[in-house]
Amino acid sequence: MARLSAILAALGRAVRRDLGTFRSLKTNNFFLFILLLAWAAGVSHVEPHSSYPLLLLLFFVLLFPLSSDPLDKVPPSRLALWPLAQGERVTLRLMSLALSPVLWFAILFMFFRRVRPGIALAFLTAAILVQFVAVLARRIPARNPFRFVPPFPSRLGGLIRNNVRQMLTVLDMYIAILLSIGGCAYRFLASNPQPAAFPILALLVGLAMSTYANNLFGLDLASSATTRYRLLPLGGWEILLAKDLAFLAILALLVLPLDLFTGLTFGLFALAVGHHGSIFRQVRTRRWRFAGTRVALGVTQSVGGIILGFTEHLHGVAFLFASAAIYAASLWFYAWRWDAS
Amino acid sequence: MIECSNVVKRFGDFVALDSVSLQAASGICALLGPNGAGKSTLLKILTGLLPMDSGSARICGLEVAKRPIELRRIIGVLPEDLGLFDSLTVGEHLDLCGPIYGIARAETRERSAALLRILRLDHARDLFIEQCSHGMRKKTALAMALLHNPRVLFLDEPFEGIDPVSAKTIHELLSAIASRGVLVFLTSHILSIVDKFATEVLMIRGGKIVWSSAAQAAPRPLEEIYFEFVESQPAEDLPWLGSPQS
Numbered sequence: 001m002a003r004l005s006a007i008l009a010a011l012g013r014a015v016r017r018d019l020g021t022f023r024s025l026k027t028n029n030f031f032l033f034i035l036l037l038a039w040a041a042g043v044s045h046v047e048p049h050s051s052y053p054l055l056l057l058l059f060f061v062l063l064f065p066l067s068s069d070p071l072d073k074v075p076p077s078r079l080a081l082w083p084l085a086q087g088e089r090v091t092l093r094l095m096s097l098a099l100s101p102v103l104w105f106a107i108l109f110m111f112f113r114r115v116r117p118g119i120a121l122a123f124l125t126a127a128i129l130v131q132f133v134a135v136l137a138r139r140i141p142a143r144n145p146f147r148f149v150p151p152f153p154s155r156l157g158g159l160i161r162n163n164v165r166q167m168l169t170v171l172d173m174y175i176a177i178l179l180s181i182g183g184c185a186y187r188f189l190a191s192n193p194q195p196a197a198f199p200i201l202a203l204l205v206g207l208a209m210s211t212y213a214n215n216l217f218g219l220d221l222a223s224s225a226t227t228r229y230r231l232l233p234l235g236g237w238e239i240l241l242a243k244d245l246a247f248l249a250i251l252a253l254l255v256l257p258l259d260l261f262t263g264l265t266f267g268l269f270a271l272a273v274g275h276h277g278s279i280f281r282q283v284r285t286r287r288w289r290f291a292g293t294r295v296a297l298g299v300t301q302s303v304g305g306i307i308l309g310f311t312e313h314l315h316g317v318a319f320l321f322a323s324a325a326i327y328a329a330s331l332w333f334y335a336w337r338w339d340a341s
Numbered sequence: 342m343i344e345c346s347n348v349v350k351r352f353g354d355f356v357a358l359d360s361v362s363l364q365a366a367s368g369i370c371a372l373l374g375p376n377g378a379g380k381s382t383l384l385k386i387l388t389g390l391l392p393m394d395s396g397s398a399r400i401c402g403l404e405v406a407k408r409p410i411e412l413r414r415i416i417g418v419l420p421e422d423l424g425l426f427d428s429l430t431v432g433e434h435l436d437l438c439g440p441i442y443g444i445a446r447a448e449t450r451e452r453s454a455a456l457l458r459i460l461r462l463d464h465a466r467d468l469f470i471e472q473c474s475h476g477m478r479k480k481t482a483l484a485m486a487l488l489h490n491p492r493v494l495f496l497d498e499p500f501e502g503i504d505p506v507s508a509k510t511i512h513e514l515l516s517a518i519a520s521r522g523v524l525v526f527l528t529s530h531i532l533s534i535v536d537k538f539a540t541e542v543l544m545i546r547g548g549k550i551v552w553s554s555a556a557q558a559a560p561r562p563l564e565e566i567y568f569e570f571v572e573s574q575p576a577e578d579l580p581w582l583g584s585p586q587s
Contacts, residue, residue, distance in 0.1 A: 144469065146428060151436070158429070158437025165428035219427075228424035230390050232441055233413035339409075 004088055007074070008095055014073040015099045022062075024285070024292025029211045029302050030175055031058065032295070054204075060126075061174045063102070065288045067127035070099040102127040152249075156234075156242040163246030166219045167212060169287040173250065176208040180254035187257060199313040202259035203306055206266035209251055210301050213267075213274030214293035216243040218285025236338030240331055243278070244271050261320050265312040266305040268323040272330035273301045279334045279341075342366055342493050342524045343387065348396035350382055350548075357382045359548040360396070368540030369515060369525040373532070373563075375572045379548040380528040381421045381497055387526070388418045388495050400493055414442065417491030419499055423482040425470045431481045432457070432466035435488055442489035449488070456484040459514065461507055475502045483511065487518075494518070496527040500534055512538055536563040546571050 025031050034054045041048035071079070071093065084092065097103060102124065109120035146168065152160040167173050183201040187193050212218075220226045229239050248267055255263025277297045285291050312319035343365045350358040358379045374380050385391035387398055389409045398405040403412045418424075425434065432453065439449025457463040460480040470478060479502055486494060494515075500508050516538055519525050529535050535542060544552040544567065552570040568574065 146469075147430075151433075155440035155443075157440065158433065159441075161433070162426045162428050162437070169428070223427045224420070224422035224424045225426045227390060227420045227422050228426065231388065231413055231418050231420065231424055232438075233410050234441060235410060 003082075003084065004092055004095070007082070007092060008099075011070055011073060011096055011099055015070050015101070018073070019101060021286050021289050022065075025290045027211075027292040027295055027298065028172070028290045029293070029298045030054075030172065030208045031290070032298060033207055033302065034058065057175060057178055061171050061178070063127050063130050064174075065171070066105075067100070067102045067130050069096075071096040152245075156238060156245070159239070159242035160246045160249070162225075163243050164249060167246060167250060169219065170212055170285065171288060171290045172208055172212050176205045176250075176254055179205050179208060180258065183258045199259040199262040199309065202255040202263035203266055203309045205254045205258065206251060206263050206270060206305060206309070207302060209247065209254075209267070210270040210274070210305065211291040211293050211298060212285075213247055213270045214277035214297050214301065215281070215283055215285055215291060216240070216247075216274065216278040217282050218291065219287065221282060221284040222286065235335060237331055237335035240275065240278070240335050240338065244327075244331070247271060259313065261317055262309045262313045265320045265323045266309040268320075268327040269305040269308050270301045272323075272327040273297060273304065275330045275334035279337050342401050343370075343399075343526060345387065345398035346396055348383070348386060348398060349394045350379075350386060350391070351394055356548050358386070358393075361545075361548070361550055362396075363543060363550060363553075365524060365526060365541060367519070367522065367524055369519045369527065369538060370541040370543065371535040371539035372526070372528045372543045372545060373530075373535060373567060373571065374528075374545035378545045378571070380545055382548075383545070384421070384495055384497050384526075384528060388416060388420070389413065390420065414489075415492045417486035417489065417494045419479070419482050419486045419494075419496040421497040423478050424485075425478055425482060427471050428469070430467050430469050431462055431473065431477070434470070434481055434485055438485050438488050444489060452488055453484070456487060459510060460484055461510070476504060476507070479503060480507060487514075491523065493524045493526065496525065498529060499527055500529060500531050508534065532563050532567055544571050 034051050037051040037054070038048040041051065106120045106124045106127075109123060110117050146165045149161055149164050149168075151157050152164075154160075179201065183198065183205070186197065186201075217226060217229075220229070232239075248264070248271070251263055251267040252260065255267075274297070277293055281294055281297070283292065308319055308323050312323070343363065345364075346362040348358050348361045349356070361379070361383060372380050372383065382391065386393045387400065387405060389405050389412055392406065400412055401415055403415070405412060426437075429437065435453035435456065436449060439446065439452070444452070454463070457466055460483065462477060462480050462484065465473060465477050468477070470481065473481065479499070483496070483499060486496070496515075499511060499515075503511065512534060515525050515527075519540070527539075539554075542552075542554040542563065543550055552566060
């Protein structure tokens with residue numbers, strides 16, 4: 001039993017630390033936007049209905065990392081080497097399930113008066129299915145979907161491909177993808193879609209992606225890629241541009257069926273502001289988590305981007321060029337700072 | 342090709358490099374020293390990865406601190422942390438480098454195939470870096486350092502974690518390119534390999550160059566010199582190891 005409790009204590013510590021990596025959510029632009037909606041509803045003494053679908057979307061995406069097997073935190077070779085009897089291994093397997101955050105949420109739902117047990121069970125089933133898909137994806141590396149990200153033209157093409165793949169390991173992108181899919185479904189399947197909804201949806205897609213733009217090198221900090229950037233014979237502007245083009249490529253694809261120009265106006269402004277965080281406030285971003293940033297940068301991005309985006313929608317493409325000009329100035333300045341550092 | 346004089350680097354109060362001066366013109370120059378002696382710091386300064394506090398360094402006549410992009414075009418580097426991208430496969434790393442160094446795509450493909458073949462990595466071409474062993478990653482980083490035909494090659498511990506056949510191949514490859522005029526500057530812990538093929542050996546301890554083969558006339562075994570000038574073996578025993586199990 002002493003052996004088991006030592007392992008479970010270590011697992012508990014690992015799960016606690018792992019949950020700590022979700023802290024980035026509290027400075028995520030999309031999450032802050034949901035809070036703002038809920039707060040605004042609270043101030044007006046109405047139920048925050050408008051925030052529910054977005055919250056549900058966020059929670060659905062969170063299911064993927066939250067449903068991972070706690071026992072996965074022990075390297076399989078280490079687990080196999082420990083001198084545990086078969087009975088102890090079975091006990092460990094069962095007891096480790098109690099450390100799964102998804103189980104905690106399911107139990108919480110069951111005790112929450114307004115949620116029926118069926119919903120809690122559906123939640124658990126969804127979590128198990130999600131985990132099954134994740135395990136399947138890990139076991140079949142030849143089918144790694146990232147292989148389908150094509151090479152891009154130009155001499156920065158390899159870097160852009162790497163950046164696109166990196167972006168797809170951050171949960172923010174999946175919120176944006178789901179929003180875009182939802183928007184497409186609304187546009188093409190609804191009997192009478194409201195045209196005014198599309199710029200709003202395009203801005204929401206941009207908002208979901210924008211936190212990542214504040215910390216473009218966050219994922220590189222976890223690997224040795226930052227060293228490679230310093231060794232390649234490229235100027236700072238080329239390195240930043242490769243990051244930005246990957247961001248804009250994904251954004252353009254997602255907002256194309258919604259409102260391309262409004263989305264790009266937001267995206268260019270978000271990148272222009274985000275360069276500051278990317279150069280001066282680099283924070284390690286973890287894979288399969290939400291990106292986090294400084295709240296002040298996020299607010300500047302969101303408010304400025306939404307204003308510019310709406311203005312573009314109302315008054316024309318000149319505001320897209322204005323956003324592009326701000327972006328170009330930011331690229332020039334922060335590339336110079338990169339080179340000087 | 343490498344000239345540096347009075348290079349100083351401090352990390353807070355810790356002096357990592359204390360007035361290091363050296364010159365290397367051709368061949369294979371090996372820098373030896375214990376962990377924390379300053380080998381990797383010196384390599385990082387010479388490759389522009391780390392700024393120096395004072396002193397000067399030139400590679401092929403280019404001031405390291407002032408002309409970083411020109412410098413990066415003519416050097417190949419195997420850095421301590423390898424400098425690889427988690428989201429790219431082994432082959433894609435080489436495909437990425439070619440165009441950046443101005444090599445045509447067809448030529449890049451040809452060179453990549455040859456490098457992967459000689460480094461016994463051709464079977465791993467489509468593996469993502471996170472699926473590769475440490476040795477495979479190191480060989481990928483080495484292939485990236487060689488792809489653009491650099492004039493000076495900086496290698497941080499190139500033989501560590503490499504299988505014996507690949508180590509011999511790398512050793513022969515480095516000897517061949519050094520004989521064609523490329524300067525190879527490497528750090529290593531493996532004295533037997535360095536003893537066999539380095540044309541010049543430097544030893545560093547506490548951030549200072551304490552021994553240089555260029556300044557010595559009488560040949561002696563490298564191991565003997567290393568233990569005399571750099572560090573001696575600890576004499577402590579661990580009596581609990583091998584005692585009846587607790």
